[in-house]
Amino acid sequence: MRLLPPIPDRLKPAPKRPGTAAPQKPLELVQEAGISAVDWIDERTSLSGGLRWLLFRKVPKGTNWFYTLGSATLFAFLSQAVTGVFLAMYYRPDVAGGAYESVRYITNYAFLGEFVRGMHKWGSSVMVILVFLHMARTFFFGAYKYPRELNWVIGVTLLILTMVMSFTGYLLPFDQRAYWATIVGVNINGTGPLIGPYLSDFLRAGPEFGATTLSRFYAIHMLLVPGLIAALVGAHLYLVAKLGTTAPPWLKAEHKEPELEAKAKA
Amino acid sequence: MPDERKPKKSPYTADRNMPGAFEGETVTRRRFMTATVHGAGAVAASAFALPALAFALGPVFTRQKFDWQLVGNVTDFPTDTYIPRVVAIVAGIGEAGKSTVYMRRRNPAFDKDKPDQYNRIIAISTRCMHLGCPVRYVEAAERFICPCHGGVYDFTGQRTGGPPVRPLDRFYTEIRNGNEVWVGPRYSVNSELHRFSPRDPGEDTDGIGQYLYPARFSTPKK
Amino acid sequence: MNQAEKEQYLREYNILKSQGKPFFPYAVAKDSIMAVFVLVVIIVLSIILGAELGPKADPTTTTYVPRPEWYFFFLFEVLRVVKPPALTPFATIGVPTIAMILLFLLPFYDRSPERRPERRPIATTAGILTIAAMAYLTFLGASAGSPNQVDLKAPKDLHGTALAQFNAGKLVVGQSGCLACHKIGENGNDGPGPELTHVARDVPQNAIAQTLRNPTAPMPSFKRLATQQPQKFKALVFFLGQLK
Numbered sequence: 001m002r003l004l005p006p007i008p009d010r011l012k013p014a015p016k017r018p019g020t021a022a023p024q025k026p027l028e029l030v031q032e033a034g035i036s037a038v039d040w041i042d043e044r045t046s047l048s049g050g051l052r053w054l055l056f057r058k059v060p061k062g063t064n065w066f067y068t069l070g071s072a073t074l075f076a077f078l079s080q081a082v083t084g085v086f087l088a089m090y091y092r093p094d095v096a097g098g099a100y101e102s103v104r105y106i107t108n109y110a111f112l113g114e115f116v117r118g119m120h121k122w123g124s125s126v127m128v129i130l131v132f133l134h135m136a137r138t139f140f141f142g143a144y145k146y147p148r149e150l151n152w153v154i155g156v157t158l159l160i161l162t163m164v165m166s167f168t169g170y171l172l173p174f175d176q177r178a179y180w181a182t183i184v185g186v187n188i189n190g191t192g193p194l195i196g197p198y199l200s201d202f203l204r205a206g207p208e209f210g211a212t213t214l215s216r217f218y219a220i221h222m223l224l225v226p227g228l229i230a231a232l233v234g235a236h237l238y239l240v241a242k243l244g245t246t247a248p249p250w251l252k253a254e255h256k257e258p259e260l261e262a263k264a265k266a
Numbered sequence: 267m268p269d270e271r272k273p274k275k276s277p278y279t280a281d282r283n284m285p286g287a288f289e290g291e292t293v294t295r296r297r298f299m300t301a302t303v304h305g306a307g308a309v310a311a312s313a314f315a316l317p318a319l320a321f322a323l324g325p326v327f328t329r330q331k332f333d334w335q336l337v338g339n340v341t342d343f344p345t346d347t348y349i350p351r352v353v354a355i356v357a358g359i360g361e362a363g364k365s366t367v368y369m370r371r372r373n374p375a376f377d378k379d380k381p382d383q384y385n386r387i388i389a390i391s392t393r394c395m396h397l398g399c400p401v402r403y404v405e406a407a408e409r410f411i412c413p414c415h416g417g418v419y420d421f422t423g424q425r426t427g428g429p430p431v432r433p434l435d436r437f438y439t440e441i442r443n444g445n446e447v448w449v450g451p452r453y454s455v456n457s458e459l460h461r462f463s464p465r466d467p468g469e470d471t472d473g474i475g476q477y478l479y480p481a482r483f484s485t486p487k488k
Numbered sequence: 489m490n491q492a493e494k495e496q497y498l499r500e501y502n503i504l505k506s507q508g509k510p511f512f513p514y515a516v517a518k519d520s521i522m523a524v525f526v527l528v529v530i531i532v533l534s535i536i537l538g539a540e541l542g543p544k545a546d547p548t549t550t551t552y553v554p555r556p557e558w559y560f561f562f563l564f565e566v567l568r569v570v571k572p573p574a575l576t577p578f579a580t581i582g583v584p585t586i587a588m589i590l591l592f593l594l595p596f597y598d599r600s601p602e603r604r605p606e607r608r609p610i611a612t613t614a615g616i617l618t619i620a621a622m623a624y625l626t627f628l629g630a631s632a633g634s635p636n637q638v639d640l641k642a643p644k645d646l647h648g649t650a651l652a653q654f655n656a657g658k659l660v661v662g663q664s665g666c667l668a669c670h671k672i673g674e675n676g677n678d679g680p681g682p683e684l685t686h687v688a689r690d691v692p693q694n695a696i697a698q699t700l701r702n703p704t705a706p707m708p709s710f711k712r713l714a715t716q717q718p719q720k721f722k723a724l725v726f727f728l729g730q731l732k
Contacts, residue, residue: 005510055512060504063515068522075523079530096360100544107541118534126530128559139594139615142603146489146497149595156592170557179362179545180554183398184414190466191580193478198326200466205325207464207484209547210356210363212325245515247504249603352548366548392550396576397567402550402636404665406720408708411668413553413635415568416677418668426706427669427680431573468580470573 004049005056053241060247066141067245069134074233076127080165083120084222091172093218095211099174124166131162143246151239154232161229168221171214182217183209325484332451332486333357337369340445343387345373348403351389353437353449366392367437367449368403368410376422379459384488387447389437390423396430398467410434424457431470432456438488451486463487493601553634561629562622568632571679631674635667638675643730650726657727660720664710672731681707684731693729700725 042048059067090106090113092098106113135155138144144152171182186209190200205212279287279294293301337351348368356363368390372381377388390410394401399414409426410419418427423434438450454462456471462481465471469479489497509515546552556564563584570579598611605612633639638658646654661667667676671683687696700710700721714721 008510055516056510058505058508059511059515060501060508062504063508063518065518065522067515068519071519072522072526075526076530079527095362096358097362097544100541103541107539114539115534117539118537119530121539122533122537123530125557125559126526126533130526136615136619140605140612142605142608142611144595145598145601145603146494146595152595153592156588159591160588166557166559173541174362174545175542176545176549176552177542177554179547180399180552181556181560184554184556187397187467188580190479191468191577193577193581194480196581197466197469197479197482201326201482201484202323206328206356207330207482207486208356208363211359244501244505246603247501247508249605251504252500350550362545362547364548366550397580399554400547400549400552402665404663404668406660406664406710406713407666407668409665409668411635411665415564416571416635416668418665418677418680420706420708425573427571428677429567429571429573429576429579431576468576470577 004052005058007052007056057241057244059245060251062248062251063245064248066137069130069137070240073127073130073134074237076123076130077229077233080120080123080127081226083116083123084226086116087120088222091218093172093215095174095214099172099214103173103175124169128162128166131159135159141246141249148239148243148246151236151243154236154239158229158232158236161225161232165221165225165229168217168225171217172221174214179209327483330356330484330486332488334440334448334450336446337367337449338447340371340387340441340447343369343371343447345371347405348390350392350403351449355452366400368392369439369447369449383440384438384450385436386441387439388422389439389449391435391437391452393435393467394430395425395432395434395467396428401434423455431468431475432465432472433459435464450488453488489599489601497601551636553636555632556629558626558630562625565625565629565632568629633675635665635676637662638667638672640673640675643732646730653723653726654730656720657723657725657730660724661727664713664724669707684728686731688729688732693725696728697721697725 087106090102090110092102094102103117106117108114138152138155167182167185170185171178186200186203189203190196192199201207203213203216204210205216276282277292279291280289284294332355335353337353343349348370350366351369352364353367354363355365370388372386372388377385379385392401393399394412394414394417396412396415396417399412399417401410401412401417401419403410408421410423412418412428412430416428417425417430419430419434420426423436425431425433433455435452435454437452440448440450442448452464454465454469454471456462456476460471462471462476464485465479465481469475471479566579566583570576600608602608638661640658642651642654661672666672666684669679669681670676671678671685673685691699697714699707701714702711703709710721710724713724
C-alpha cells in the first residue's frame, strides 16, 4: 500500500494497551459498534483503500478559492437533481392543458411549491454561471494542457449537456415563453443541412409540435441527460483524482530542496 | 511489436498438438469462445437497443393526416386585407395544436402566381420563416412583422427585410359547395411561389437550399 | 509539448503536490463553504424572485413577443444582427458548431507547455475577447425591445396637447410596425429602411407626410391611414417631426 497517501495520525486507532478495561461507558460502546460496522463493510468491499486514495491525496501548494468552482458546479447539479425529483412528483407532461395546470398547482397551491420550483429555476441559472466560471478558470490557468486534455473534452461535453438540460427544461412549464423558445430552439436544429429537418422531426416526434413532444422533452430532461451527466461527472472526477488538481500556473517548484525532489521521484 | 524470438505459432490446431484437432481446423477453443462473447453480446445489446431506437425514431417516418376544416364563406374574406382564422394543425391536443392563418380572397392585382383550385383564397401561415416566431399582420404598414429577430414580409408574404430565408408558408384552400371555404395542410413556397412540401422555418427553398433541406416523411399530404 | 517538456511538467507538478496539503479536510473545507454559499444564493434568489409562471402557451397568438432565458440572450442577439438570409444558417448552426469544435479541440491545437496566463498572450486575449463579446451580446439581447413599442422620452419643451400628440404618434409608430424596418433611438431594426432617430433634422414635417403618402418601394404607403384615420396620421407625422 505504498502508493496510497498516509492516513492522518488522529484517524489511526491506538493499539490497545495491556490492562485496559473493555469499554463500559455508553459512548465508548457506540463508538465500538460504529467501528465494527465500518470494519464489517470494509472487510467485504475494501472501500477504505479507495476512500484513502480519494480523500487523503495531496492537493498542490497554492490551491485557492478558484479551485472550488468545479465542486460548486457539482453541488448545484445535486441540488437540481433533488429539487427535480420532487417537482416530478407533481408534474404532468400533458400537452392538452395538464402540464400548465400542474405547474400552476405547484406554484400557487402546493406547500413550498413556489420555493422548490424557484430553487430549480434559479439553480439552473446558477449552475450555468458556475459551469462557465469553472471553464474560464481552467482556460486561463492552462489547466487543459498535458496530461489533462481528456478531462477538458469531457468537461466541454458536460457544458453541452448542461445547455441541453436548460433547453429541454425550459419547455416544461408550458407557458408562452416556454412554448415559443422551444419552437425557435427546435427550428435552429432544423437549419442543419440534410439531417436538420429529420432531427427536428425526431425532437418534436412529428412534423409539428404535437401530442408527445412534451413527454419527449420531459424524458430527455429527467432521464436521458441527467444519466449522461452523472456518468460523465464520475469520469471527470476520477480523472481529477487520478491526475491531481493543477497547481496555480505562477507557482514554480523550488529545485533547491533535493530531498523533496527525491521523494517525489520515488 | 511482435516478439521475434518466439517461434511463430502455426494457425492449424493440428500442428499445435491440440487434442481432438481436425485436419485443416484453425479455430481454437479460445478463439471460438471469444467470438461467442462478442457475437452474443452484440445480439443481446441490439435486442433492446434497436427496437428502442426504432420506437423513438418512429414519428420521423410516420405520415401525419390532416383534416380539412371549414373556416367560413367566400364573402367573409376581403381582397385588400387579411382576416385571421384559427385552424387545428394537430388534432386531439386542444389549444396547443392550433395555429392562426391570415386569409383573404385572391386579388389579381397582387397575386401573380398561377391560379388553380387551391389558391382562390390565399391563406398565409403566422409562423415566421426565420425561426418560427408568431408574425402579425400590421394593416397600417401592410406588412407581416416578426417580433423576434426582425423579419418583415410584404402583403403577399414575400420577405422584404430581416433574416427570413423564404416567403411565409401558405395553406391549401378550396371553395366547396359554391361558397364554403375549406383549409387544408400547410405548404412552403419559394420566392417565385412554387409549391414545396411543408418545410420547417429557417430552411431555404431557393437555389441549393431546396436540396440541402429535403422533404420529410412525416408531413401531411393534401 | 515534447517528451522532455512533459516529463519536466510531471516532475515539477509532483514536487508542488508533495509540498501541498491533503485534500481532506483542507480543500474539502473550502469546497463546503463554497457549496453553502451556492445554496444560499439559490435560496435567496428563489425567495426574492420566486418562480414566475407566464400565461399559458398559445400557438395561435400573433401579439406575443418571444424572448429567451437570459443565458441564451447572446445567441438570440447573434440571430438578430445577422440580417442577410443567405447567412441565416451560418448564424443558427454554423457559428455555434464552429465555436463548439474550437472548444472541444482546444488542448489539441494549443500544445505549448506554458501555463501562465500573462505568458500566453494569444490565448488570454482570445479568452477575454470571447467573454467580452458574449457579455456585450447578452446586454444587447437583453435590451432588445418589442417591435410594437417605442421607448422614447418626449422632448422637454413639449407640453399639453403637443405632448399628448407626441405620445399618440409614438403609439401609432409602434402599432404600424415602423420599427420592423427603421431604427428610432434604441428601438427597432437597423434596416432595410433608413434610421429615423434624427429624421426631422433634414426633412421638414410636410415632406415627412408627403413621403408617408407616396414612399419609394419597398416602403408601404400610409395613404389609407391618412384618409381613413386622419387623427392617427397627424399624430404620426407630428411625432416623426419631433425627432431632431
